[in-house]
Amino acid sequence: MEIDKLTKQLRLLELLVADPPRSREQLCEELGLSRRTLYRYMELFREAGFHVGMTKQAFTVKPSSPFIQKLTARVRLTTSEQVIIHNLLEKQDDSNMAVRNLKAKFRDAYGMKFVGDTAADRNVAQNTELLLRAIEQKRQVCIRGYLSPHSQTRSDRVVEPFKFLQAGREVRCYEPSSGMCKSFKLVRMNGRIEVLPQPWQHEREHRSYYTDMFGFSGETTYRIKLRLGYLSAHLLMEEYGVPDYQLVILDDTHWLFSTRVCSFQGIGRFVMGLAGDIEILEGAEFKQYIRGVLQNLTKFAENSL
Secondary structure, three states: OHHHHHHHHHHHHHHHHOOOOOOHHHHHHHHOOOHHHHHHHHHHHHHOOOOEEEOOOOEEEOOOOHHHHHHHOOOOOOHHHHHHHHHHHHOOOOOOHHHHHHHHHHHHHHOOOOOOOOHHHHHHHHHHHHHHHHHHHOEEEEEEEEEOOOOOOEEEEEEEEEEEEHHHOEEEEEEOOOOEEEEEEHHHEOOOOEEEEEEOOOHHHOOOOEEOOOOOEEOOOEEEEEEEOHHHHHHHHHHHOOOHHHEEEOOOOOEEEEEEEOOHHHHHHHHHHOHHHEEEEEOHHHHHHHHHHHHHHHHHHHHHO
16 A cells, blocks of 8 residues: 555656646546645645645646755766767757657756757657657547648647657557558647547557668568678668678678568669579569569560660
């Protein structure tokens, strides 16, 4: 019983420090507390020295509270360390989700700004954090003011987010209203998303979306295994960025390469361009695809002469 009470108090403290602030109703619902118990815990925090904030909309505990300051003192960065890391982050590409999250944490923890900071950038960073939380907790979210690329209109969309794509620029979701899995771009989200109390209802319908090394995307992947010669193996490493450790050395001049692709077009172009240096070891559908392309090319050549 005491452990359960302590667990709820610690979880409450975590939520009170987090951004965005929760309303009284959200705190009670998420933790299974009565409003009377919530007020008692808030008074307990105040008596313990926490800087408690209470408004009509929400409760908060400020990071400036002595206990939180002491707790974070050992991991808090010095001014010179902050400057070094800030300068390193400034040089990184914002298309990477991890970079955006680090920048958001620096803004919140140290009040640091970055070149190119705009309201839109902050909105993307905040929504990324909320989506990560929703995925972890398997909760539905409401995307406020999402811009449709086809109709150019904005609307609220209730979805079940389950995977980030394109280095965090998109999130894969199941949309109950349409019964489909869709990808939503974070830059098209006009406002802050809302994490809803409803848990996922359609997890069995979640379909992942993949992008292969040749830039093709889809829900289905195909396994391909190739025997590469010296030229094709090194072209794969140089042109497509495949690290050498993904290639198994068979002998002095041959390598084994295995991958999964979403389309045969990209890898087909690679294989046909170096056909004399590559042997297809696995992938019956891929072999059939290559035969079909070669037949079409033969007909095209015959008709062109």
